[in-house]
Amino acid sequence: MALKSTHGPFDGSMSIVYECPTCSVQTAMLTNRAETQMVRSLGVRIGGRTTPEEPMETLRSNLASVQEESPEGPPSGTGGKCPFTGMVNDAIGAAESEPKKPVWTAEALARIEAIPHYIRPMVKRNVESYAREQGYLEIDEDVMDAVRGSLGM
Amino acid sequence: MSGKGGVGKSTVTACLADGLTRLGVRTGVLDADLNGPCMARMMGVRDHKPSPKNGAMIAARNAYGVPVMSMDMFLPEDETPLVWEASSQQGAYTWRSMVEMSALRELLSDTDWGDLDVLLIDLPPGAERLQNLADLLPDLTGAIVVSTASQTAMTVVSRSILMALNVANVRIAGVVENMSTMICSECRCKEQMFIGTEAVEELAERHGVPYLGAIPFNVTLADFLETGRSYIEVHAGHPAANAILDVAQRVHFWLKNQSK
Known part of the structure; x- marks a missing residue:
């Protein structure tokens, strides 16, 4: 199976479509919003991390409103060996670092x-x-x- | 802990921090009430901005040197409620308690407290809160129960004591009676706040746990707790200051016996 396309992330969910290069059968994987939030609340970094752990990382990165003079939120950290999680992180990273702001x-x-x-x-x-x-x-x-x-x- | 809201857990925590510090006990304060944090304000460190150093977040030091950590310090304004980032707040009951446990764990473990003899943890209302904390801290030394002499409060507190002893398996240092009397700031006369003299003592006796003493209500003490100053230092010899020191001494005595 080869990566065909990714959709999202939107509203906490995203889908990744794979296609068989021989018969063109497609398989989609969908991240569930509630499960994604649950995993996030546990402080799990999908696909592992490449950046050092920061103190109070989960707390700071999960707060909707933070002190303006507080230290910046911890870096998201991507990586890991699983190709699926790598794609998820890449897509989320790409979406979050989209230069053209509406x-x-x-x-x-x-x-x-x-x-x-x-x-x-x-x-x-x-x-x-x-x-x-x-x-x-x-x-x-x-x-x-x-x-x-x-x-x- | 108490299980009941409004009995003065935070007030007693701040008083104990003051009292234990006067006794030479190196004391820290963690505000475990994430949704209604007030310890930063009561300890006079509300404006502190937490900053990381050497892989830990530095606790704020109050006027008399007590390190404090509270969710309050991460929120931009006094009135900002705690809202966790989510694609939707709908269905938040599925994950909110999880993220709050993670946050509490981080507040405990990712803080640089310096050298401490005692860490006082101010719990939010709710009988289950102590059990959650005991899950995070299996070596928790014990719980200090706070109650008023109100029958309503004592019923809830009684339930929480049973929960602590029988379900969470946490030792109880004793019961502190808060707002036992009101002491006039002018003439120092005492007035009973609740009907039922010695009711809290009887509550402690019924559960086989020590009665640690009574802290009276005093307008000046309340004012000091609004601004994070040491009441004992400024009002040494006042009945309220003496009462706080008595409670602190009994807590200290209990702690020393636990470490033997």
């Missing part, structure tokens, strides 16, 4: 400002992640509505 319209920004401050950064990241996933270069109120819809809200 631009927020004034109306969308006003709407995000109405969200409680302690959860605002997380919501903003999720909307931006959705916009990148869908290929939007601009985040307006329609995009925000679409995110709400995708979350079943």
Whole structure:
């Protein structure tokens, strides 16, 4: 089987599609959102790590809002021997380091400002992640509505 | 621990840190209440920004040298609730307790406490909290139970003592009666706060655990705990300061007996 494509990560889940080079049969692997969060909450780094462990790594990397002057969150650390987890980490890393950040319209920004401050950064990241996933270069109120819809809200 | 909220676990923790320090015991304080942390404020280190050094996070030192670690120091503002990063907060019950246990483990083990004789851990309300802590710390020396003389509090506290002794298998250093009386800051007259004199002593006796003493409510003491200052140092000789020192001495005595 050869890697065909990856989709996501979006909303905590992503899929990886493999294809048989001979008969073209495809197999997809899907990460489950709840399981992904559970594994994350345990401090497990999928695929192992290449960076040294940092003190209070799980605590700092899992907080939705942190002290502005606190030390930076610990590096994510990729690596390991499993090709599947390597692909997951690469895809997540690629998604997180996407250079083209969508631009927020004034109306969308006003709407995000109405969200409680302690959860605002997380919501903003999720909307931006959705916009990148869908290929939007601009985040307006329609995009925000679409995110709400995708979350079943 | 107490199992009951509002009996003054954090107040007693701060008082004990003050008292034990005066007795020359090197004491640290860990705030294990992740969702309602207050020890950083009560110990006067709320503005401390934790920073890593040599692979550990340096604990804040308060005005009289007690190292303190609290979730509060990682949250940007006093009123910021603890929210864990997740793609969705829906279904968070499936993983929240897991991430909180990981966080508590890190607060305990990833902190550079310096040289300590005693680490006081301020638990949140809930009878199961001690058991969770005992899972993380199998060598936990013991638990200090805090109660008021309120019948409601004592019922919950009684349940927690049984839980500690029979389920978590944690030794109990004794019971501290908090807010036993109110001492007037002006004339030092005492007023009973709850009906039931000696009720907490009887509670301790019923469970076969020591009664460690009573800490009165005092407006000045409460004010000192709002700002993290040493009450005992400034108000030496005051009945409230003496009461705190008495409790600290009994705790110290119990601890010394455990290490023999």
